Amino acid sequence: MAQQKIFDVVVVGSGASGGTLAGRLARQGVDVALIEGGPKLNTRTDFNTHAMPFEFANRHIPTMKPGKAGMDSQRTRGAGGKSQTWNAVAWRFSQRDFKGKDWDDGAGENWPLDYADMAPHYDSIEREVGVCGNLDGLTDLPDGIFLPPAPLKCSDVLLQRGAAKLGVKIIHVRKSTLTKAKSGRPACHYCGNCMAGCDVAAKYNSYDVHIIPAIRQTGKLTLFTDTLAREVLLSAENRVTGVATIDRLTKKPGEIRGRAVVVSCACVQSVGLLQMSKSRRYPTGLANSSGQLGQHFIPHFTGGIEFLLTKLKGKQLANDEGFLDHAYQPSFMHTRNRGYARSFGAQFGYQNRRGVGWARKFPGFGADFKNAVKEAYPAYVVWSPYGEKIPDGRSRIYLDENNRDEWGLPEVKRELHWSDNDWKIFNDMTTWGREIVRASGGEILDVSNEPKPNHELGGCRMGTDPKTSVVDRNCRTHDVSNLYVVDGSVFPSASEKNPTHTMMALAARTAEHLAERFKKGEM
Amino acid sequence: MAERRETLKIIGAISATCTFPYTGNELYGQHAKPHAGHTPGAQASTGPRKFFTEAEFALLSTLTDVIIPDTDTPGASKAGVPGYIDLVVNANPEHRKLMRDGVAWLASQNFAALDPAGRIALLTPLSEVLDKGRVKTMPERFFRLTKSLTCDGYFTSQIGLSQTLGFQGGNMLASYPSCEIPEH
Numbered sequence: 001m002a003q004q005k006i007f008d009v010v011v012v013g014s015g016a017s018g019g020t021l022a023g024r025l026a027r028q029g030v031d032v033a034l035i036e037g038g039p040k041l042n043t044r045t046d047f048n049t050h051a052m053p054f055e056f057a058n059r060h061i062p063t064m065k066p067g068k069a070g071m072d073s074q075r076t077r078g079a080g081g082k083s084q085t086w087n088a089v090a091w092r093f094s095q096r097d098f099k100g101k102d103w104d105d106g107a108g109e110n111w112p113l114d115y116a117d118m119a120p121h122y123d124s125i126e127r128e129v130g131v132c133g134n135l136d137g138l139t140d141l142p143d144g145i146f147l148p149p150a151p152l153k154c155s156d157v158l159l160q161r162g163a164a165k166l167g168v169k170i171i172h173v174r175k176s177t178l179t180k181a182k183s184g185r186p187a188c189h190y191c192g193n194c195m196a197g198c199d200v201a202a203k204y205n206s207y208d209v210h211i212i213p214a215i216r217q218t219g220k221l222t223l224f225t226d227t228l229a230r231e232v233l234l235s236a237e238n239r240v241t242g243v244a245t246i247d248r249l250t251k252k253p254g255e256i257r258g259r260a261v262v263v264s265c266a267c268v269q270s271v272g273l274l275q276m277s278k279s280r281r282y283p284t285g286l287a288n289s290s291g292q293l294g295q296h297f298i299p300h301f302t303g304g305i306e307f308l309l310t311k312l313k314g315k316q317l318a319n320d321e322g323f324l325d326h327a328y329q330p331s332f333m334h335t336r337n338r339g340y341a342r343s344f345g346a347q348f349g350y351q352n353r354r355g356v357g358w359a360r361k362f363p364g365f366g367a368d369f370k371n372a373v374k375e376a377y378p379a380y381v382v383w384s385p386y387g388e389k390i391p392d393g394r395s396r397i398y399l400d401e402n403n404r405d406e407w408g409l410p411e412v413k414r415e416l417h418w419s420d421n422d423w424k425i426f427n428d429m430t431t432w433g434r435e436i437v438r439a440s441g442g443e444i445l446d447v448s449n450e451p452k453p454n455h456e457l458g459g460c461r462m463g464t465d466p467k468t469s470v471v472d473r474n475c476r477t478h479d480v481s482n483l484y485v486v487d488g489s490v491f492p493s494a495s496e497k498n499p500t501h502t503m504m505a506l507a508a509r510t511a512e513h514l515a516e517r518f519k520k521g522e523m
Numbered sequence: 524m525a526e527r528r529e530t531l532k533i534i535g536a537i538s539a540t541c542t543f544p545y546t547g548n549e550l551y552g553q554h555a556k557p558h559a560g561h562t563p564g565a566q567a568s569t570g571p572r573k574f575f576t577e578a579e580f581a582l583l584s585t586l587t588d589v590i591i592p593d594t595d596t597p598g599a600s601k602a603g604v605p606g607y608i609d610l611v612v613n614a615n616p617e618h619r620k621l622m623r624d625g626v627a628w629l630a631s632q633n634f635a636a637l638d639p640a641g642r643i644a645l646l647t648p649l650s651e652v653l654d655k656g657r658v659k660t661m662p663e664r665f666f667r668l669t670k671s672l673t674c675d676g677y678f679t680s681q682i683g684l685s686q687t688l689g690f691q692g693g694n695m696l697a698s699y700p701s702c703e704i705p706e707h
Contacts, residue, residue, distance in 0.1 A: 050693050053679040056567040057610055066561060154702040189695035278568040319691040319700055353690055356678035363654040365590040365646060370601075370687065373678065377688045 007033040007222070008518060010243050010258035012229045015081025017458070017487040017503045018264030019206025020125070023213070025221060026220035033256050034221060035209065037228045037248060037265075038078035039069045043208050045086075046070070049196030052375055053354055063196065071197075079225055080207030082266060083500070087324055087350055088175040088203045090131045090188055090501035092122045092142040097495035099247060100342060100390075100418075103334070105422070107341035109296075109492040110472040112464045115142065121505035121512075129204050130182045131501070133174030141171075141330045141497070147179045150188070153320045155349055155381050156327035158300055158309050162440025163329065168432070173328045173347070176204035176501065185209070190322020192352045224256065227488035230482065232261050232277040233361035240286075240483045241517040246407050248278050259523045260482040260514065264507070267456040267488040269422055271397040272412030274403065274460065274485070287477035287485075292470050293327060293400050296391040298458035298494045301451035305383040305433045306358055312379035325350035329385075329436070331496055333428065340424035342388040345496045346433065349381045381442070385432045386454065387425040388496040392417055397459040418451055426451045455499050460489035475510045482523060486510050532645060540658035556568025566681040574613040578628045580605055582634060583669070589642050592675045596687040599677050607676035608669070 011022045014036040022034040046068045053059040063071040063085065070078030071085060078084065096103050098111040100120070108142070122144055124130075132147040149172035160170040178187050179192070188202040201208040214221045226248040232257070233241045242257035256319045271294050277286035285293045323346050334343040358380065359373045388396075394417045405413040418426075430447060433453045437444060463469025466478035471490050487506050488499050495502075517523055539551055572580055587599035587608070589591075600606070612618045629635075649666035652658055658667050677683040684690045 037585070048561075050683070050695075051561075052684065052686065052693055054681045055561060055563060057567045057569045058614070059607065059679040063647075130687060142623075151699050151701060159703055189697075190699050191695055192692040295545065317689045317691065318702070319694070319696070321704070323698055349706060353692060354679070354684070356684070357675065359678050360674040363650070365650050366643065367592055367594050370594060373674075374687055410557065433543045490663075518679050 004255065004257055007031050007240075007256070007258040008158065008434075008523065009033070009260045009262060009514060010035065010256050011262045011347075012154055012232075012243060012394065013081060013263070013265035013270070014079050014085070014206060014223070014329050015077075015264065015487075016204075016206050017081040017266075017507045018262070019080065019083065019210045020504045021264060021511050022221055022509035023206075023210030023283060023487055024508055025515060026214040026514035028221065028511065030515050032221045033258060034223045035222065035227045035229055035245065035256060036077075036079050036081075036212065036225045038081075038225065039248075040205065040223075040225045041068075041070055041078045041080065041084070041277055043080070043084065043197065043201055043205060044199050047199060049193050049199040050191055051193075051196070058285075058325040060195065061099075079211065079223065080205040081207040082196050086203075087195055087479055087498060088177045088500075089328075089347065089498040090174050090176045090257055091497040092134075092144055092286060092503055092505075093118070093495050093497060093502050094140045094142055097493070097497065098139055100388075100493045100495075101237065104147075104341035107153075111465065111492050112462060116521070118502070118505050120487070120513075121508040122501070123502070125504045125508055126487045128183075129176055129209055130178045130180075130185070131174055131176050132179040133344065134172040136169075136330075138169075138171075138330060141268075143173075144173065147182070149223065150177075150179055150323045150326050150409065152466050153326050153349065154312060154318060155379075158311055158487060159381075159436065159440045160327065163436045165439045166435060168329060168332055168436060170327050170329050170389040173325055174217065175323070177323060178202045178518045187437075188323055192292050192321035192324065193354075194324050209400070227254070227256075228409070229265070229273055230276065230407070230409060232263065232273065234277070234281065234480070235284060238480060240450045240480055246409075248407070251407060260484065262484040262486055262510070262514075264485070264487045268397050268412050268457055270485055270487055271459040272399060272488045274408075274411065275397075282479070287470055289479050290467055290470060292461065292468060294396050294459050294460045294481070296396050296461050296492070297395040297416065297456075298389045298391055298491070299416070299453040300386045300455040300457070300494060300499075301389055301422060301426065302377040302435070302448075302454045303385050303387075303430050303451060304446075304448040305430070305437060306447075307383065308379040308445065309379055309381060309402060309438045310441045312444060314375040315378050317378040318398050321352040322484050324352060333432075338428065341390055342425065342430070343384050343496050344387040344425055344429040344432075346383060346385040346429070348383045351382050353377070353380075361445060380445075383437065385429040385433055386496050386498070387451065389422055390419075390493065391420040391458065392422070412509065414456075416453055416519070422451060455488065455494075457488040457491040457494045457499060460485050461492040462490040463492055474513045475506065476513075477484065484510060484514070524669035528677035566603060567658065569603065569610045572606070572609050573657065574609050574622075575626070578630075579623070580609065581631075582626050582629050583608060584668060585623075585635060585642075586629060586646075587673045587677075589639075589646060590670055591677045591683075597682050599673050602677050604673050604676040604680065607680070608672045611672055611676075620663070621665055621668060624661055625669065628662050
């Protein structure tokens with residue numbers, strides 16, 4: 001093989017974690033190769049941001065424009081990864097979230113980090129990318145450096161008043177979405193389809209905010225798109241030397257070499273890549289001397305209540321779906337006597353108004369039926385609580401070697417169980433949701449009766465003990481000194497708060513640590 | 524479409540005040556360069572009938588208009604619901620037998636010849652069973668599926684979403700509309 005360039009760092013995955021990390025490293029003078037399995041995208045032209053369902057015969061709005069690849073499967077997402085289609089909710093974790101085991105008498109696990117370790121990195125991410133929100137002064141939901149919050153919707157105000165009667169607070173949501181123009185990005189234009197891909201990058205995505213500027217301004221970042229990672233390569237000296245790849249389009253094998261490797265392909269795929277990287281030294285997957293790789297899978301779980309706010313029935317419909325959800329009900333049960341470990345929070349109304357799947361549940365037919373749906377439409381809200389799952393000893397991520405995709409890569413599978421504690425949280429958050437809806441003058445249409453997984457976390461957890469964790473507090477694997485994992489997989493406990501902002505802060509922290517090691521000549 | 528162009532103009536004034544590296548048409552590239560087979564703002568055609576025969580399609584259309592009739596806004600068939608149902612049933616083989624049997628049942632009841640009150644009288648028992656969650660027989664299952672597909676097709680159509688429900692979203696706004704709580 002011809003002599004190949006050796007990068008300082010090879011980062012696998014261009015989403016919120018990998019994109020932030022690669023951009024930050026490049027700005028600190030580190031020479032970075034960023035590998036993305038999916039294609040290059042043009043955020044401005046490739047998504048159907050402003051489409052209506054009736055523009056498509058089957059009423060399904062595809063994520064990508066006709067003929068554009070990306071976002072269609074786990075291995076072909078595209079530059080920016082899931083940050084292109086996220087809802088941008090951005091919370092700081094609190095000290096309780098980092099030390100949940102101490103808070104809850106030994107349940108679950110602690111992070112080997114304190115809030116104080118993370119605070120400067122939350123600061124720097126907020127200054128850089130722009131996070132909007134209100135300063136609420138809540139101990140469990142630390143304030144940050146915010147742009148002005150988006151105003152509340154009418155439905156939020158009604159729910160806020162209802163919840164207040166029960167002593168429950170509802171606040172402005174915080175999002176990595178600009179309410180004011182910043183650093184060359186325009187403010188949100190409230191079109192209401194954030195999760196279809198924001199065509200002006202008012203909503204943060206790693207490609208437009210971190211990756212492209214770093215490529216243009218530093219000359220230190222090289223992006224390899226349509227490049228699937230198939231194995232992280234290990235030397236006889238127990239150091240990683242790069243990543244074996246497959247061209248997504250031609251299926252040709254390749255290799256990208258580096259002095260360090262960072263795996264950031266989103267929780268499940270990151271664990272899968274390490275499990276695919278088997279060697280004599282690590283027969284069950286790279287950096288798995290502990291046997292913990294793939295264990296402690298702790299995704300958030302959601303429930304849901306669909307309801308109508310009576311006061312809004314039959315009222316003039318407000319054009320208020322822009323920015324999606326505007327309010328949030330932070331955790332409050334963690335300070336109360338509750339009979340379970342951890343807690344829950346809730347978002348509401350983040351589904352936009354373009355789908356009316358609930359109409360078929362209305363009784364009857366004919367003109368009365370049609371009018372009933374019309375009257376309900378401005379009043380319809382979905383309550384979406386998120387609960388924290390603590391490790392249950394059984395839920396895991398593993399490879400199915402017998403089930404391979406068109407590139408010959410094994411399917412990465414999830415095994416998920418709901419524990420007693422999960423069910424207790426689920427039932428309690430559903431009860432509270434019903435109470436808040438009732439106190440706000442709502443009529444319940446439907447209630448979810450079982451938890452559903454959401455934000456994927458765990459599987460490669462961080463800890464101080466190499467026997468019970470895979471990476472250390474700097475996201476470096478205990479086993480291999482130049483291999484890092486940075487994304488939701490390293491979370492030892494999940495919090496009930498949306499995780500991406502913490503992943504980005506962790507990526508910023510790891511970038512600083514890695515750049516320091518390069519400066520010291522340790523690599 | 525005129526309305527959309529209008530909002531673009533408003534936004535254009537805002538973007539001039541910031542230094543976004545992609546300006547003008549490029550910024551709103553989705554609108555400047557619509558892609559083949561997709562016309563922003565217009566309802567897509569479901570194309571020629573694929574599954575139902577002409578006679579079946581006519582009966583189905585009548586049924587959808589009983590479920591969602593013309594009122595102050597047009598009903599199901601004017602909104603293109605029968606074409607949508609044809610497309611969905613054709614794409615989902617598991618629905619085909621039930622839909623064909625159901626339409627044949629409608630024909631056996633002389634559905635087309637019934638007056639409006641007669642049609643309502645025929646469907647009311649089926650709807651009551653559905654609302655009680657006790658669907659069992661073929662006509663009951665047929666009514667459940669047709670009602671679901673009619674709702675899905677109608678309320679995502681241009682007529683259903685924009686005219687009947689009054690959806691105004693998808694536009695670009697210069698600022699977020701403030702909430703006027705009804706009783707204040």
